[in-house]
Amino acid sequence: MNIKQNLVAFVCNLILAATLINGSTDHERKAYIAYMGDVLQDRATISIMEEHHGLLSRAIGNEKIARESRIYSYEKSFNGFVARLLPQEAQRLSEDENVVSVFPNTIRKLHTTRSWDFLGMTKTIKRSQLESNIIVAVLDTGIYVKSPSFNDKGLCPPPAKWKGNCDTGPNFTGCNNKVIGARYYNLDNAADPDRDSISPADTDGHGTHTSSTAAGATVNGASLYGLAKGTTRGGVPSARIAMYKVCWNGGCTDMDLLAAFDDAIHDGVDVISISIGGSPRSFLDDPIAIGSFHAMKKGILTSCSAGNDGPYPGTVQNIAPWILTVAATSSDRKFETALKLGNGDTVSGISVNTFSPRKKMYPLTNGAHAANTTANNYGNVSACDYGTLSMDKVKGKIVYCLGSASQDYFIKLLGGAGTIMVLDEPSDIAFTTLISATSVLVKQGIKIDRYINSTKNPQAVIYKTKTVNTTAPFLASFSSRGPQTINLNILKPDIAAPGLDILAAYSQLISITGERTDNRIAPFNIISGTSMACPHVSAAAAYVKSFHPDWSPAAIKSALMTTATPLKIKPEDAELGSGSGQINPKKAAHPGLVYDITMSSYISFLCKEGYNDTNIGKLIGGKKKHTCSSFKPAQGTDGLNYPSMHTQLNVTASRISAVFYRTVTHVGFGNSVYKAIVTSPKDLSVQVLPSTLKFTKLHQQKSFKVVVKGGPMKNGTQILSALLEWNDSRHSVKSPILIYKPIPLSG
Numbered sequence: 001m002n003i004k005q006n007l008v009a010f011v012c013n014l015i016l017a018a019t020l021i022n023g024s025t026d027h028e029r030k031a032y033i034a035y036m037g038d039v040l041q042d043r044a045t046i047s048i049m050e051e052h053h054g055l056l057s058r059a060i061g062n063e064k065i066a067r068e069s070r071i072y073s074y075e076k077s078f079n080g081f082v083a084r085l086l087p088q089e090a091q092r093l094s095e096d097e098n099v100v101s102v103f104p105n106t107i108r109k110l111h112t113t114r115s116w117d118f119l120g121m122t123k124t125i126k127r128s129q130l131e132s133n134i135i136v137a138v139l140d141t142g143i144y145v146k147s148p149s150f151n152d153k154g155l156c157p158p159p160a161k162w163k164g165n166c167d168t169g170p171n172f173t174g175c176n177n178k179v180i181g182a183r184y185y186n187l188d189n190a191a192d193p194d195r196d197s198i199s200p201a202d203t204d205g206h207g208t209h210t211s212s213t214a215a216g217a218t219v220n221g222a223s224l225y226g227l228a229k230g231t232t233r234g235g236v237p238s239a240r241i242a243m244y245k246v247c248w249n250g251g252c253t254d255m256d257l258l259a260a261f262d263d264a265i266h267d268g269v270d271v272i273s274i275s276i277g278g279s280p281r282s283f284l285d286d287p288i289a290i291g292s293f294h295a296m297k298k299g300i301l302t303s304c305s306a307g308n309d310g311p312y313p314g315t316v317q318n319i320a321p322w323i324l325t326v327a328a329t330s331s332d333r334k335f336e337t338a339l340k341l342g343n344g345d346t347v348s349g350i351s352v353n354t355f356s357p358r359k360k361m362y363p364l365t366n367g368a369h370a371a372n373t374t375a376n377n378y379g380n381v382s383a384c385d386y387g388t389l390s391m392d393k394v395k396g397k398i399v400y401c402l403g404s405a406s407q408d409y410f411i412k413l414l415g416g417a418g419t420i421m422v423l424d425e426p427s428d429i430a431f432t433t434l435i436s437a438t439s440v441l442v443k444q445g446i447k448i449d450r451y452i453n454s455t456k457n458p459q460a461v462i463y464k465t466k467t468v469n470t471t472a473p474f475l476a477s478f479s480s481r482g483p484q485t486i487n488l489n490i491l492k493p494d495i496a497a498p499g500l501d502i503l504a505a506y507s508q509l510i511s512i513t514g515e516r517t518d519n520r521i522a523p524f525n526i527i528s529g530t531s532m533a534c535p536h537v538s539a540a541a542a543y544v545k546s547f548h549p550d551w552s553p554a555a556i557k558s559a560l561m562t563t564a565t566p567l568k569i570k571p572e573d574a575e576l577g578s579g580s581g582q583i584n585p586k587k588a589a590h591p592g593l594v595y596d597i598t599m600s601s602y603i604s605f606l607c608k609e610g611y612n613d614t615n616i617g618k619l620i621g622g623k624k625k626h627t628c629s630s631f632k633p634a635q636g637t638d639g640l641n642y643p644s645m646h647t648q649l650n651v652t653a654s655r656i657s658a659v660f661y662r663t664v665t666h667v668g669f670g671n672s673v674y675k676a677i678v679t680s681p682k683d684l685s686v687q688v689l690p691s692t693l694k695f696t697k698l699h700q701q702k703s704f705k706v707v708v709k710g711g712p713m714k715n716g717t718q719i720l721s722a723l724l725e726w727n728d729s730r731h732s733v734k735s736p737i738l739i740y741k742p743i744p745l746s747g
């Protein structure tokens, strides 16, 4: 080989090597988020971009790739960036002393008016003049500004503190004095151009629904095709809405969520509402925990949905102690859909069926009778699984199907007139059906099936849904339950609010079921989820803030929690399902006492939880060097001045022993004497020391401790719960005390 050949080979190898690097760039590099704590205000010598570039160059070892790999920098409210990295580069980056954490970008899910009257917030409730200065940020799927709920009649231009933007784009022409801000984030191209509008427009409906529940204007005569007719309004109808669209058809990415926090905190919002979740993680790897921490530092409370993974224990999400974590309850209304059989029997089911029958009776069949005998598949015929039924035998008929997952969709595809679905387990949630349909319990299902088998020409009719009154509230079956898995001594969820069958505004860019075959486009829709509960609490927080603009996020949270109405439906759920109970916004405006938490107490708590000096210093930011030893050590079982008290015992623990140190701040008027009233089960001793607190002036603080002893816990018992109430005869300041012990695995 001569030199020339050698050179060619060398150049070729170079190109090959470059291709290999690029090849791996394309399919092996994944988006990671690097988090560096607070933004340094004093940044004289080096810009944040240079800092990010430097970090990336060191981790990757190649200037050019480093430059190309960066996707976005967070720099307004905290310090961080997103970049495409190989796992070993992410590892190297995480070892850099300037970096707090590095975690992969994941995709999170949405936690998919009368509810306000039901919460005691009537139309005539006393409102603060300052309500229209309150800005509620909603991180969600976008917003449909043309909805009557976002009419800005009577509202002045945005308050002076507002620094946000209004992006425009497809299906979104701009904001108004109700929806004062709207942005969208599509940093990782999560948007699906087929289904999403690349703008703040809501092509899902969820964000329009949550925003209007929080701060929608009053609309009379709202309903879904006549169902649930009444007045809808947000909890703070004069407040402003800022939409930060972070969710697309495929979900909501961590990087978009963080970008929204970075902006919202900077834009001057008062409350942040997030009906999105994902598996709980250590705070430093969790975008909602990080974002809400920086929001809290700036005096902004974040309220989040607890998740829809109930009734199973240990499923609660969004559990950082500075977040207000919201469970879902029922309101006092239920959606019943009745049907009548040819033999005159009537059966009551549950669904949101907007269709009125056009005939007196329809032919009725079941999966077994309507089977497609020539279809060669393994689906469940009785359950009417996709592809198992014959179009000829279904057309124009009502079909009885075992199971209740999308059968209305399959029967509609085959031209059926309706479907009767059977619930495996009793359910409290009414879903909007695509055709005339209802869901019945197994027992009633058997009755219907027996009738079908007993006659040659079975017939039935399904009526339009009616709303009926129920006793309320109860915890929704789907609402995620504690115990939480990260900070074992902080009770989560914190609080509960209506999340079942909520009527609120909807986007008219999508059908009410989200199905393309559905042509029902409506200004309002009825949907369920802790997603719907969360904006009720965000609004309640905004309401409290409108009376007390100087209160910290922790004080507002305390006011909401200590005035909530305890919910105790099933002993196995107790406070692990609903926290302090159902919100009572009117009482929360005047709680008497608050459990406040300062930034330094949160830091002491984090130190107690094992976060180290390096990370703590970065979370706090500033020039001064902070270490855990520069803060007062956190005391007691939980180490935080939390408005509820909780401990999860070790499975091997034989006795219960916990001490909670608390300080309350007097926010009532003049002299007050509060007495501790404890309600506790026989097997639990709860001592409050001192048991009387005397206050002589506003903002005076008093400390006390609660000593809990007992045990061993009875065989099979997982939960013991008590209640501490500070009472001055005008106020009742309640804190649940919950002891949890896992049942040992047998064997």
Ligand SMILES: *[C@@H]1O[C@H](CO)[C@@H](O)[C@H](O)[C@H]1NC(C)=O
Pocket (backbone or CB within 6 Å): 170, 171, 197, 508, 509
């Ligand atoms: C939304 O925008 C798209 C693209 O601009 C347009 O084709 C569509 O008609 C719009 N939809 C509505 C309901 O305005």
Ligand SMILES: *[C@@H]1O[C@H](CO)[C@@H](O)[C@H](O)[C@H]1NC(C)=O
Pocket (backbone or CB within 6 Å): 372, 373, 374, 375, 376, 389, 390, 391, 392, 393
């Ligand atoms: C039955 O199933 C076969 C195979 O999937 C399909 O080709 C046929 O159209 C179906 N018949 C009816 C009446 O739906």
Ligand SMILES: *[C@@H]1O[C@H](CO)[C@@H](O)[C@H](O)[C@H]1NC(C)=O
Pocket (backbone or CB within 6 Å): 380, 381, 382, 383, 402, 403
């Ligand atoms: C079909 O589904 C129903 C409802 O889930 C179930 O009860 C039944 O056992 C299933 N049948 C078969 C053959 O799997």
Ligand SMILES: *[C@@H]1O[C@H](CO)[C@@H](O)[C@H](O)[C@H]1NC(C)=O
Pocket (backbone or CB within 6 Å): 368, 369, 446, 447, 449, 450, 453
């Ligand atoms: C009705 O008939 C079908 C098909 O023969 C059978 O699978 C089902 O068990 C019968 N239902 C009742 C309630 O007897």
Ligand SMILES: *[C@@H]1O[C@H](CO)[C@@H](O)[C@H](O)[C@H]1NC(C)=O
Pocket (backbone or CB within 6 Å): 469
């Ligand atoms: C249902 O409750 C509402 C409001 O509490 C009341 O006005 C109405 O009369 C009740 N309806 C029935 C049927 O009890």
Ligand SMILES: *[C@@H]1O[C@H](CO)[C@@H](O)[C@H](O)[C@H]1NC(C)=O
Pocket (backbone or CB within 6 Å): 094, 095, 100, 612, 613, 614, 615
């Ligand atoms: C602090 O914790 C991080 C992991 O979160 C670790 O990488 C770092 O080395 C620790 N620093 C010290 C000083 O222990």
Ligand SMILES: *[C@@H]1O[C@H](CO)[C@@H](O)[C@H](O)[C@H]1NC(C)=O
Pocket (backbone or CB within 6 Å): 650, 651, 652
């Ligand atoms: C429970 O206590 C034992 C013994 O002290 C310890 O080894 C174990 O890690 C503890 N388990 C938990 C879940 O804390």
Ligand SMILES: *[C@@H]1O[C@H](CO)[C@@H](O)[C@H](O)[C@H]1NC(C)=O
Pocket (backbone or CB within 6 Å): 715, 716
């Ligand atoms: C607790 O119950 C389990 C069975 O559920 C039994 O094996 C065990 O002996 C019981 N322990 C006590 C202390 O009663």
Ligand SMILES: *[C@@H]1O[C@H](CO)[C@@H](O)[C@H](O)[C@H]1NC(C)=O
Pocket (backbone or CB within 6 Å): 677, 727, 728, 729, 730, 731, 732
């Ligand atoms: C506590 O105070 C409330 C007023 O908020 C009063 O109605 C109630 O009777 C008091 N409870 C007890 C147990 O003293």
